[in-house]
Amino acid sequence: MTDIAAPAAASIVVPHLPAERLARRVVTGAVPTKVTTRSPFDGSPIAELPESTPEDVTSAFARARLAQTAWAKRSVRERAAVFLRFHDRVLERQAEILDIVQTEAGKARKHAFEEVLDVALCSRHYGRRAAGYLRERRRAGALPVLTKAVEVRHPKGVVGLVSPWNYPLALSIGDAIPAFVAGNAVVMKPDTQTALTALWAQDVLIDCGLPEDLWQIVLGDGPVIGTAVVEGADYVGFTGSTRTGREVARRAAERLVGASLELGGKNAMIVLADADLDRAAEGAVRACFSSAGQLCVSIERMYVHQDVHDAFVDRFLGRIQAMRLAPGYGWDTDMGSLVSRRQLDAVTRHVDEAREAGATVLVGGRARPDLGPLFYEPTVLADVTPEMAVCAEETFGPVVSVYRYTEEEEVLTRANESAYGLNASVWTRDTRHGEALARRLRAGTVNVNEGYAAAYGSAGAPMGGMGDSGLGRRHGAEGIMKFTEAQTVATQRLLPIAAPFGMTDEQWARSLTLSLRIMKTLRVR
Template identity: 80%
Template sequence: MTDIARAAAPAAHPELPVDRLVRRVVAGAVPTRVTTRAPFTGAAVADLPESTPEDVATAYERARVAQQRWAERPVGERAAVFLRFHDRLLARQDEILDIIQTETGKVRKHAFEEVLDVALTCRHYGRRARGYLRTRRRAGALPVLTKAVEVRHPKGVVGLVSPWNYPLALSIGDAIPAMIAGNAVVMKPDTQTALTALWALDVATECGLPEDLWQIVIGDGPVVGPAVVAHADYVCFTGSTRTGRQVAQQAAARLVGASLELGGKNAMIVLPDADLDRAAEGAVRACFSSAGQLCVSIERMFVHADVHDQFLERFLARVEGMRLAAGYGWDADMGSLTSRRQLENVSRHVDQARENGAKVLTGGRARPDIGPLFYEPTVLQDVTPGMAVCAEETFGPVVSVYPFTDVDEVVERANATAYGLNASVWTRDTARGARLARRLHAGSVNVNEGYAASYGSAGAPMGGMGDSGLGRRHGVEGITKFTEAQTVATQRVIPIAAPFGMTDEQWARSLTLSLRIMKTFGVR
């Protein structure tokens, strides 16, 4: 790195309302406690009570009582709580931005992405939930004679396990549609970022959310996580593919549904007609937002050989001009990694690639002079399939650049991964970009954007294919997955059987003729 602007010393984190928030954790009278630390400085942030599996059972008991009363309220009343939350979130955003930054180490503009995402989710489901959940008329077995309707019922209590990297967007962001659909929620946020979820619960209660409807438990994942799944009527999990498989197996054994958003090794394709300045600017956001600790961030970049050198010149200039800082202002471009484990994983991937012949075009080293968990935004070249950084999810500020010459070839290379979460295509011909997008094995594809266009479209489904998960958040599936569909069918005049005076053979012939007539006249 040649031009990193940084604070002279890491900023002390703001005073946070820890004592008020931790009272909302479901824990025993004398719980064991765990201390969280700020990634910017390593200083202690909060002394948190840890829940036990027995505490999780208690949380479910309370939630089930509250859920029965909540489900009786009209959808509009339930949605109104989160429309109020929308307004308070925007009005009090400085509070939650301070907490998110303190717990994750991300810069303020990246923390604001979470505020924006939750506000969009509140507004979308606050306005659209009644339409998504309304009783719908369906085609009956016999036209006119059979009336069939589809009714949506809440699952009951949703078990929600949320990660540390986007602690607001991926906690209450999933809880909002679950609760508007009439469910209660028992949530286990990651301990490192628990204050963010607790703040959201505190504000939601101020907005009229009933006490006990949303329960939060804290503890070690292998201990508390299975307990959350063990009592849930539906499971919503965001995290690693390895843990996601375990969650899916546990849920399947109980015959309860699950939605899982897991890992990604996301590809970006720059076609020869792309606006290179726009693509280079977008690539910085796509690769290094939240220090690359984003499941939809770009880790593989395929650039057409005709523009490869010109694009790299523009991209590297922007990367080398990024400002890294451990502060709470708006003037930094990238912050810290969140944990020592992430720093070690990023360092391992880059060091192994370098040792095996990859070229570090920029970055490639930790920056303890800025903060204990900082790592420079890193661009690699000449990465080969045997390197961990080629196929494994790095989940850090590292991208590998590959040239290509043929579109069919690049589609095959982009799809050569077990993952399938997000992808990005850059071209001036947006119709061509959309056609190429349909060939990519990814749950969302952005044309002339890295990830924000698809993720920010709250009415469109977002999720992964392959090892990137099951189910979708956002859109109609993002709320109906938290419901059970029930069909109520009413038969009139005659039964669906041979009527009096008609033999079974005559009845069968009559139905055969009716089916032929209905097909001829286009009856569905």
């Protein structure tokens, strides 16, 4: 095993956070129970946050519904203008939100910055494109000329969002933006550990012109408060584990409301024999260890062609050995901390069980309490076999397994064997061939010569999973249309759709049959 020369832990200067002011935005009763959140960097307390009750959730939905009625009456362009202002404000005040995200999630600053970029891109995209996505559209009528058909889009009403801790800015307000622009209100339950991030975004958005009651934030235990959000919503968005996602889907289905679910992943990266190995190794570090691997689209399985396996692994391990692990708020850190003891235990279990069963730890493989209570080294495993949990289960930490392959058909089969289907990555100098392989991978997004950022950062393109990785898509047209109800308004002119002028029903049927044949011949759509 190769050691990682990480810098020793330094004293952390914790930035001032407006925790007490932001906490007052949580929807609660008069004397709420409070919970203390703690920094992953060193375990120090961050904030005392009030917890909501199911009755508070009911109250939040009532206020949100009143606000949504007036909001929906505004034009799409007027609603979108709020988020174009928000785009500018987030970029101007990024130092504040980077401090908050790092304090709550324990990630390196450059990984927190990915969230700022995502929210800015999403705000600009829907700020500019929403009017086009949502405009009324003429559709082919039942009878050419005689029937006018128009598709109209209406907001769902109040959207319930349950957002996770791992990307607390991008997966809270990033998911809410299209819902708001489409004319909805939002009741959200962010993870309590990272709630200040969502509360900060809410505070800034209100300054940008979002009506005060349109975004309601509740906090509390997922099975209680999360369930109340799901059961009160007109549409549900959930990001989290596949196990919980199934329960969310079941509850939404019982109420006949729609749901969008981004769930787990066991994402594969394929390095072809002709890949630029230096570029691939550099990209692999980002793909595997951004946010300490606590990213649903991060790479956990790596398949490298036999002809370049050793050369690639040498380059990959060399870059990992040079990584800088540390707590703190500077830009000179390559990887931060895991977010909780639960995550640390899960990562430790996967690695230790694999090692005991015969896997080889090429680098990393241990916790780093000298850096902080929840640090774990970036880890590369070889000789992983199917019976090991790390082979098929999502680790959600800084761990990747490396496998050799010889034939493309073999590697495509192995990459597609997972029950998950969220993200994948292909590395080759022949991008046309890489794109052809990408189309054969069972994943909602596939990146060629990038790990995840190319697809995820393309705000106009859909992002989501297949199989056990979920339902629905964020970003692009699907990312906003899912928050709307489609309505057809059809107007019949001159003649009814019935036998006219004394025709018998049989004559009318023969006339329609002839008309249909003529329209097909004339290629009428």
